[in-house]
Amino acid sequence: MLRERWVALVTLVLLQLFVVAAGAHLLTSDLLVEKAPGSATPAKPPPVPVVTAGPVLVAGGNGPLPAKGTLAGRLTEALGDPALGGHVGAAVLDVETGAMLFGSGADDGITPASTTKLATTVASLASLGPDARLRTRVVRGAAPGSIVLVGGGDPTLTARRPPAVPVYPQPASLASLALRTARALKAAGTTKVTVSYDDGLYTGPSIAPTWKPNYVPDGEAAPVTALMVDEGRVAPGSRQRVSDPSRAAYTAFVSLLSKYGVTVSKSGGRSKAPATAQEIARVESAPVYALAERTLTLSDNDMAEALARQVAIKEGRPASFEGAAAAVRQVLTRLKAAQGVQVFDGSGLSPKNRIAPAGLARLLAVAASPANPRLHPIVTGMPIAGFTGTLGHRFGKNDAVHGLIRAKTGTLNGVSTLAGMTTTRDGRLVTFAFMADDVPPGWGKAEAALDRLAAAVAAS
Structure with a gap:
């Protein structure tokens, strides 16, 4: 009986993993369907339903109790x-x-x-x-010609080039956010801006007072901030983390904005976005x-800390x-x-x-x-x-x-x-x-x- 149960359930695991992999190959990165100014618009693929692996275990669990x-x-x-x-x-x-x-x-x-x-x-x-998403936004600043990059607490936001084969779940793209921002600014007749960033969604220390001092230097986690890209890593695949993830994300965004034809006339540094600021562009994480x-x-420490803070915000703490x-x-x-x-x-x-x-x-x-x-x-x-x-x-x-x-x-x-x-x-x-x-x-x-x-x- 044990062998038949093992064969049946392993078969189900492999089938589910195949379905997920097939769905991942069909999903297309948001950045891949957006185009830089002056380039041809590629055909947009038909929508593909998101499929996740279902439970391998018997949901009812109604067999006899073990002795x-x-x-x-x-x-x-x-x-x-x-x-x-x-x-x-x-x-x-x-x-x-x-x-x-x-x-x-x-x-x-x-x-x-x-x-x-x-x-x-x-x-x-x-x-x-389960369907909530974390948003990273760009809004208009208080001064004319200024914009603010506003962190929403998504540590999976990425500044990397999209992979040859799209992954699931797809992370939000900083390049997509910069491209959407550039398009919106140009449509409004703006080609030169001052850029600042707002990471004020989180409060308190970015490193837990109960953590051992080697955790961040050893790459176990990044300082917890509301604005970061690629989990605050200094390079793809590296365990080393940047000391200021918010500043690193901001610097990457400014560089991408310039690439898409918007001149950044002045660096505004850290600021507070106006409460009623007009949104220019946004990207969203995968669902919760x-x-x-x-x-x-993956036992992802950075994602766990981000989710805990999102719970605090939702619960009014x-x-x-x-x-x-x-x-x-x-x-x-x-x-x-x-x-x-x-x-x-x-x-x-x-x-x-x-x-x-x-x-x-x-x-x-x-x-x-x-x-x-x-x-x-x-x-x-x-x-x-x-x-x-x-x-x-x-x-x-x-x-x-x-x-x-x-x-x-x-x-x-x-x-x-x-x-x-x-x-x-x-x-x-x-x-x-x-x-x-x-x-x-x-x-x-x-x-x-x-x-x-x-x-x-x-x-x-």
Whole structure:
């Protein structure tokens, strides 16, 4: 039975990935259909429906419950692995009933590392809605002949040339924004402007006071600002981040504007756009559901921090680390999923974050519930064992669970966590969280131990 389940579900995974890839090849970058002044207009392709990979797991999860004694025996033995260290917690929940099937230190607050992103993305989908988008705009300034580049908090905004094969989800293009701005200005008879930028959507420090000082220099995240391009990286593929992402984005925009025939007579630097300013041009991010999926699949720290701040804005709180943490908890409270969740950032880089294994498993059960379709991108976004994201290289040669487990990983110094969902051998949908934050040195040993725990749940 296990082998047939594996074959069927892996086939479904591959089919879904094929559909996504086919859709991505058909999508055309916004920049590719726009033309520079004087060039020919290419034919615009027909619209293509956006398709995302659906859940691999059985949505109903209505098979029989696993035998508690068998599950407890397997997990208790595996939790004793010395690679996990001296502080380990575990929880396994039944999605349909919410019943705890197994717990060991389930209510202990444990450093979650990047499994914090589950709380952030659930809150963003519940508060903003899956179809919301982040906007980067250009508006008229207060003085005649002035314009302002206004950041909307989209870290995926890109200044790079579009790839030969369009990617999904497509990021907003700074070049498209510059070209649209140039066209609008010229249509109004303006060819010379003063340009400034407004990144005031966010408040407070751009680096969390709870982060370790090496995170930004090592490229774990960029300073969190409302205006940046390419996640604040100094070059494509580089881990190094610029010290002032807002200024770097502004400089790139000015250069592109000049390329499209508008003279920038003066650099205005940082400013505040008038509240009633006329919009000249805009570009928009992919929808929040796609941003949430990206955050989980790639464990994207910059996107997670941006989503947390967007939740703060939507919930009427300051768009700061402190305001975002409070807003995320506010939303989780509405979902009745805040118990055992205490966070200080959106990405999980903060070593002060504490989440109980039962809290993470409960959060995932809420996200997977048929009653919460707006939250289902959590399921489609989590890495798939042996296939995608941070689980693409995990679970080794354990082919029996490849494609059966979706989970978010978390790793910091001395911390290793894994939280996700799977179906049991008889088709029951369950969520789990295995967390250790006193892990001894030995790269990969704790991760392998967590993988064995998740595999034991799938085999139960």
